[in-house]
Amino acid sequence: MGLYFFPPSLKLRATFLAAQAEYAEHDGRPDADGLTLADLTEGTLRSYVEGMAAGTFPRDGIRIGVAGTELWWCETSEGQPPSFVGRLTVRHDLVAANYDRGGQLWLSIRPSRRRQGLGTQLLAAALPIAAAHGITTPVVVIRTVALAPRKLAESVGGKQVWEKSGRVAYRIESKQQVAV
Numbered sequence: 094m095g096l097y098f099f100p101p102s103l104k105l106r107a108t109f110l111a112a113q114a115e116y117a118e119h120d121g122r123p124d125a126d127g128l129t130l131a132d133l134t135e136g137t138l139r140s141y142v143e144g145m146a147a148g149t150f151p152r153d154g155i156r157i158g159v160a161g162t163e164l165w166w167c168e169t170s171e172g173q174p175p176s177f178v179g180r181l182t183v184r185h186d187l188v189a190a191n192y193d194r195g196g197q198l199w200l201s202i203r204p205s206r207r208r209q210g211l212g213t214q215l216l217a218a219a220l221p222i223a224a225a226h227g228i229t230t231p232v233v234v235i236r237t238v239a240l241a242p243r244k245l246a247e248s249v250g251g252k253q254v255w256e257k258s259g260r261v262a263y264r265i266e267s268k269q270q271v272a273v
Contacts, residue, residue: 094168094170094171095168096166096167096168096169096214096218097175098166098167098181098218098222099165099166099167100165101146101165102142102146103138103142105165105177106138106142107174108175108176108177111177112124113130113133115203115205116203117129117130120204124180125141128141145161146163161182161183162183162226163180163181163182163183164180164181164222165180166180166215178203179201179202179203179206179211179215180200180201181198181199181200181218181219181222182197182198182199183196183198183219183223183231184196184197184199196223196226196231197234197262198216198219198232198233198234199233200212200215200219200233200242202215207241208241212241212242212245213245216233216245219231229266230265230266231264232262232263232264232265233246233262233265234260235260235261235262235263236259236260237260237261243261246263247263251264
C-alpha cells in the first residue's frame with residue numbers, strides 16, 4: 094500500500110467523482126476549478142480531465158490563462174484500484190509573472206482523509222516536483238479559514254506573502270525539508 098501521483102485520467106473517474114461529492118458536502122463545493130457536481134457530466138468531465146492532463150484546464154471552452162501540471166494523489170493497495178486522496182496543481186508559468194523564482198502550488202486533501210498527516214506528506218512530495226519545474230520558492234495558496242494547512246505552511250518556514258479573496262499565500266523554499 095502506498096500513495097502515488099497519477100496524471101488525471103478517466104480511469105479514476107469513480108474515485109474522483111466520489112471525492113468531489115465529499116468536497117461539495119464538506120466544503121460547499123467540489124475541488125474542481127469552479128465546476129459544480131452538475132458540471133461534472135461525462136462530457137465536461139472528459140474535457141476537464143483531458144485539459145488537466147494537457148496543462149490547459151479547460152472549462153466549457155474557456156481556458157484559464159495559467160499553464161499548470163495537475164497530478165492526482167492516490168492510495169494504492171494490491172488488487173484494488175487506486176483511490177483518490179488529493180491533488181497537486183503546479184502553476185509554473187507564474188515564474189514570468191513576477192513570482193521571483195516561484196510558481197503556485199495548490200494542494201488538496203479529500204475531506205474524509207484530512208487530519209491524518211496527509212497534508213504534510215503531500216507537501217513533502219510536492220516540493221521536489223516544484224523544483225523539477227524550476228520553481229525554487231513556490232507560493233502555496235490556502236483558504237483563509239483552513240487553519241491546519243496554514244499551520245503546516247508556517248511550520249516548514251513558509252512566509253505569508255499576500256491575503257485576498259478568502260485565500261492566503263505562503264512562500265516556501267523548495268529545498269525546505271518537510272518532516273513526515
